Amino acid sequence: MKDFIEHALSVARSKSARYADIRIIDRREQVVSVKNGNVDGIGDQDSQGFGVRVLVNDSWGFASSAYLSKAEIERVTALAVQIANASATVPGDRVDLGEPVSTTGTYTTPIEVDPFSISLEDKLDLLFRADAIMRRNAGVRVTESNTLAVRIHKFFANTEGAFLDQVIYECGGAIAATAVNDAEVQIRSYPNSFRYQGTGGWEYVTGADFIGNSERVAEEAVKLLFADVCPTTTTSLILGSSQLALQIHESCGHPTELDRVFGTEAALAGRSFLTTDKRNNLQYGSGIVNLTADSVRSTGLGTFGWDDEGIPASSTPLVKDGRFVGYLMSRETASKLGETSNGCMRAENWNRIPLIRMTNVSLEPGTWELEDLIADTDDGIFMETNRSWSIDDLRLNFQFGTEIGYEIRNGKRGRMLKNCTYAGITPEFWNSCDAITNAKHWTLWGTPNCGKGEPMQTMGTGHGASPARFRNVKVGIFQ
Amino acid sequence: MNFREIADLVMHESRATETEVLALEQDEDLTRFANNCIHQNVNERNIQITVRSVIGTKVGIAVSNDPRPDSLRALTARAFEVARLQPDNPEFKGLPEAQTLERVAAFDTSVAECSPEDRAKRAGVICRRAAAASCSAAGSLTTSALSIGVANSKGVFAEHRSTLADLSTVIMGDNSSGWAQRTGWRLDSLEPEPLADEALYKVRLGKDPVDFAAGDYPVILDPYATADILEMLAFDGMGALAVQEGRSWMNGRIGQRIMAESVSIIDDGLSTQSIPWPFDFEGVSKKVLPIVASGVAMTPVYDSFTASREEGKLSTGHATPPSPQGRFGPAPMNLFLRPGSATLDDMIRSTKLGLYITRFWYTRTVHPRDAVVTGMTRDGTFVVRDGEIAHAVKSLRFTQSYVEALKNTEAIGSTPVLLRSALGGATSVPALKSGQFRFTSSTR
Numbered sequence: 001m002k003d004f005i006e007h008a009l010s011v012a013r014s015k016s017a018r019y020a021d022i023r024i025i026d027r028r029e030q031v032v033s034v035k036n037g038n039v040d041g042i043g044d045q046d047s048q049g050f051g052v053r054v055l056v057n058d059s060w061g062f063a064s065s066a067y068l069s070k071a072e073i074e075r076v077t078a079l080a081v082q083i084a085n086a087s088a089t090v091p092g093d094r095v096d097l098g099e100p101v102s103t104t105g106t107y108t109t110p111i112e113v114d115p116f117s118i119s120l121e122d123k124l125d126l127l128f129r130a131d132a133i134m135r136r137n138a139g140v141r142v143t144e145s146n147t148l149a150v151r152i153h154k155f156f157a158n159t160e161g162a163f164l165d166q167v168i169y170e171c172g173g174a175i176a177a178t179a180v181n182d183a184e185v186q187i188r189s190y191p192n193s194f195r196y197q198g199t200g201g202w203e204y205v206t207g208a209d210f211i212g213n214s215e216r217v218a219e220e221a222v223k224l225l226f227a228d229v230c231p232t233t234t235t236s237l238i239l240g241s242s243q244l245a246l247q248i249h250e251s252c253g254h255p256t257e258l259d260r261v262f263g264t265e266a267a268l269a270g271r272s273f274l275t276t277d278k279r280n281n282l283q284y285g286s287g288i289v290n291l292t293a294d295s296v297r298s299t300g301l302g303t304f305g306w307d308d309e310g311i312p313a314s315s316t317p318l319v320k321d322g323r324f325v326g327y328l329m330s331r332e333t334a335s336k337l338g339e340t341s342n343g344c345m346r347a348e349n350w351n352r353i354p355l356i357r358m359t360n361v362s363l364e365p366g367t368w369e370l371e372d373l374i375a376d377t378d379d380g381i382f383m384e385t386n387r388s389w390s391i392d393d394l395r396l397n398f399q400f401g402t403e404i405g406y407e408i409r410n411g412k413r414g415r416m417l418k419n420c421t422y423a424g425i426t427p428e429f430w431n432s433c434d435a436i437t438n439a440k441h442w443t444l445w446g447t448p449n450c451g452k453g454e455p456m457q458t459m460g461t462g463h464g465a466s467p468a469r470f471r472n473v474k475v476g477i478f479q
Numbered sequence: 480m481n482f483r484e485i486a487d488l489v490m491h492e493s494r495a496t497e498t499e500v501l502a503l504e505q506d507e508d509l510t511r512f513a514n515n516c517i518h519q520n521v522n523e524r525n526i527q528i529t530v531r532s533v534i535g536t537k538v539g540i541a542v543s544n545d546p547r548p549d550s551l552r553a554l555t556a557r558a559f560e561v562a563r564l565q566p567d568n569p570e571f572k573g574l575p576e577a578q579t580l581e582r583v584a585a586f587d588t589s590v591a592e593c594s595p596e597d598r599a600k601r602a603g604v605i606c607r608r609a610a611a612a613s614c615s616a617a618g619s620l621t622t623s624a625l626s627i628g629v630a631n632s633k634g635v636f637a638e639h640r641s642t643l644a645d646l647s648t649v650i651m652g653d654n655s656s657g658w659a660q661r662t663g664w665r666l667d668s669l670e671p672e673p674l675a676d677e678a679l680y681k682v683r684l685g686k687d688p689v690d691f692a693a694g695d696y697p698v699i700l701d702p703y704a705t706a707d708i709l710e711m712l713a714f715d716g717m718g719a720l721a722v723q724e725g726r727s728w729m730n731g732r733i734g735q736r737i738m739a740e741s742v743s744i745i746d747d748g749l750s751t752q753s754i755p756w757p758f759d760f761e762g763v764s765k766k767v768l769p770i771v772a773s774g775v776a777m778t779p780v781y782d783s784f785t786a787s788r789e790e791g792k793l794s795t796g797h798a799t800p801p802s803p804q805g806r807f808g809p810a811p812m813n814l815f816l817r818p819g820s821a822t823l824d825d826m827i828r829s830t831k832l833g834l835y836i837t838r839f840w841y842t843r844t845v846h847p848r849d850a851v852v853t854g855m856t857r858d859g860t861f862v863v864r865d866g867e868i869a870h871a872v873k874s875l876r877f878t879q880s881y882v883e884a885l886k887n888t889e890a891i892g893s894t895p896v897l898l899r900s901a902l903g904g905a906t907s908v909p910a911l912k913s914g915q916f917r918f919t920s921s922t923r
Contacts, residue, residue: 029803030803031802031803031804031805032803033803033804033805035805035806038566038568038569038570039537039538039565039566039568040805040806041540041802041803041804041805041806042539042540042561042565042803043539043540043541043542043557043558043561043803044541044542044557044561044803045541045542045543045802045803046542046543046544046545047527047543047544048544048545049525049544059517059520060518060519060520061520061521061595062519062520062521062522063521063522063523064521064522064523064524064525065523065524065525066524066525066526066544066545067524076522076524079522080522082595083508083520083521083522083595084520085595086510086517086520086594086595086596086598086599087510087517087518087520087595087599089517089596089599089600089603090512090515090516090517090599090602090603090606091516091517092514092515092516092517092518093516120561120564120565121564124564124565124566141724141725142724142725142726144805146804146805178724178725178726180724180725180726182731183848184846184848185725185726185846185847185848262514263513263514263615263617263651264513264514264518264519264617265513266513266615266617266649266651267511267512267513267617267618267619267647267648267649268619270840351523351525352521352523353519353521388843388844388845388853389843390841390842390843390853390854390855390876391841391855392840392841392855392857392874392876392922393840393841393855393857393874394922396922397855397874397876397920397921397922399853399876399878399919399920401845419845419846421845423876423919423920425922454509454511454519454619454621455507455509455521455523455621474920477845477853477878477919478845478851478853478878478879478917478919
């Protein structure tokens with residue numbers, strides 16, 4: 001492998017690249033899914049190949065191929081240089097990557113049980129048992145469950161001397177029941193609307209207790225058909241931790257991506273309201289709001305040894321005591337601020353360039369017990385488990401829907417509510433946060449389906465949160 | 480190896496009762512620009528080979544991007560092993576039989592061989608026009624050559640080559656922006672100058688937007704926004720799987736007039752006015768399929784699995800690629816909204832108070848059975864008052880049933896635009912006026 005890598009870098013140097021890196025990746029994914037008592041999908045998906053990124057003067061080029069051979073490496077590297085030279089005909093600013101990166105080492109996700117060592121029979125058995133329990137409820141129309149295992153073996157090297165060898169394991173899964181009547185569809189899922197995924201081994205799946213939650217999930221799906229509709233009002237909102245995790249992803253994670261701030265994602269994902277003049281000046285949230293980006297927390301989907309520019313995993317405050325203080329950065333964007341990268345460049349696979357992506361962007365826990373928080377709320381709604389999500393291109397105006405909600409009256413959780421939605425404006429919403437529950441209620445969730453870039457890249461990100469309360473929130477949109 | 484060799488090897492190696500191999504080979508280039516310069520510029524050469532192995536009613540799938548003979552043998556064996564160990568699935572009735580397939584020309588050498596220099600030249604036109612207007616352009620130009628091959632042990636053998644070219648740009652001024660996009664399989668369908676001019680027109684028109692109260696208004700939609708309506712309706716319920724599971728807007732509405740009489744939606748995978756695919760990912764031939772005819776919901780699209788669940792149904796040629804992740808279900812990839820006779824000016828002149836919208840953004844389903852969708856307007860939202868565009872307003876959030884929006888259709892434009900679809904094909908749509916659309920909030 002080292003020969004291939006050195007050859008690519010040598011070809012890039014010989015063609016006047018002032019910087020080049022190569023990633024060679026072997027990715028294996030195994031999915032087992034069951035639907036309505038039958039196997040819906042099962043099997044392995046393998047992908048291997050390499051990508052070469054070059055910087056010629058101040059212009060970038062990238063080429064990639066599934067065919068790993070010396071001749072193909074020469075073709076691809078030469079093509080990357082040709083592409084970079086073409087980029088130079090529509091030039092931009094000087095590219096400064098900051099200090100050279102010459103990290104070396106190996107990293108493997110700590111796992112207890114290799115998910116590929118579990119037989120497909122055993123995986124099917126788990127899902128069939130959960131499925132059978134959900135189907136015992138005659139009101140359920142569709143039952144679904146799945147497990148997923150991913151292993152990514154990635155070599156990274158650059159012309160500055162970096163050479164890294166990482167093996168990342170991811171695991172996840174879900175169960176869901178859908179109930180249908182003449183007018184509507186209601187779904188309940190567990191643990192988190194098909195977003196339960198993290199770095200780890202098979203223990204990540206077994207720790208979720210699909211079997212123990214199957215009956216409840218089915219019951220709640222059916223009960224939702226008969227539940228009252230979420231009222232249209234302005235009230236106190238308590239978000240469950242998985243819904244809050246997605247709120248963080250959309251309204252904090254994305255706007256702190258520095259490439260969005262500098263306009264390089266304007267055509268697709270959009271820009272950001274968190275422009276550089278707001279750093280250290282904007283009161284993003286209330287004083288109890290502390291948001292952190294890290295790539296070191298165990299089981300996070302944004303946890304690794306080094307990012308795809310060879311920057312070591314780290315932890316960075318984004319919002320401290322409510323004040324906006326930090327960005328997610330690459331080498332190139334960090335140097336524009338006179339800083340060094342905090343290691344957020346990540347590529348979906350060998351055939352994509354790294355982009356600034358969230359690592360694990362989390363809301364740090366507060367001090368409240370959940371029971372005390374509910375008891376302290378005279379009038380409000382508790383919402384949990386995401387069902388729909390939408391936010392504008394500056395990451396200001398958002399609207400979310402959840403699978404389920406509960407009315408809170410006089411400090412007590414009351415009737416079930418369906419079709420729950422809430423909407424707001426990001427800084428107003430986070431400044432209305434007046435209570436966050438403590439570490440006992442904090443969970444590091446995954447968002448495995450974050451889309452960004454052209455060609456589109458899907459990335460897994462992590463988000464930790466514990467339930468929190470927000471005041472004066474509009475709920476019940478379009479009822 | 481060419482596809483014939485791949486298919487022969489897989490069929491020869493397979494021990495299954497039925498076997499299918501699907502190969503998608505792609506050579507794609509994408510030049511991306513922002514801040515009036517090219518900042519990302521990439522190429523990918525890849526192949527994805529999917530083997531579906533059937534033992535009785537058990538189905539195993541394995542996917543790889545390694546076409547070497549040893550890897551193909553291992554892939555075939557793996558799909559067989561996956562099928563072997565699972566229980567029977569009585570719902571699976573077998574792979575499709577061979578059919579006579581039409582051939583459709585959809586390959587433009589000038590797209591397949593488009594050089595990085597040529598792409599840069601086209602991107603540069605937009606960047607320079609934006610810079611000359613003291614604006615900032617961002618966008619992308621994709622040129623892609625794709626080969627698809629499907630073969631199965633029941634005699635299906637289908638091959639097709641196509642190209643795809645897509646150019647889009649958002650041009651930004653001080654406090655406004657404009658969008659323009661075109662898609663085609665020919666390179667000459669993408670001319671950067673008119674696209675830049677279209678986006679710059681919206682930048683100028685959109686200057687100094689003001690707040691506007693949320694509420695119900697008539698809307699005039701550019702084709703970009705109309706395309707979102709069709710694609711979300713497709714995503715949320717034009718497939719038979721969604722209907723069979725009771726989660727489609729077509730449930731309980733088939734045979735009923737649910738949209739305005741002027742609304743006819745077809746899927747046509749054979750039309751060279753789209754990005755044609757003469758067969759689906761199971762090798763079943765495409766045809767013209769009316770999904771909504773004169774406002775009446777006609778039928779969802781089927782693949783062989785969903786067709787076999789209903790008496791007398793045949794696949795309509797809309798299978799999506801088999802995946803270990805489970806069935807996405809059939810989907811239309813070449814939607815057409817039948818053009819009307821109105822011009823954009825007609826629609827504006829006929830509006831006393833309404834909104835003219837460039838495109839929708841980040842749309843997501845809120846209530847699937849009624850196709851209620853929320854999203855934002857983007858890159859140009861304008862108040863129309865007394866038959867004229869009065870001024871720009873800040874982007875608005877809507878929460879609206881797309882079925883109801885088409886029920887309230889008052890006019891459809893005469894000039895369709897072809898746009899790349901998130902479902903993998905392309906959508907042909909003109910502008911459209913709907914008499915009522917619900918806006919639920921505005922942004923800052």
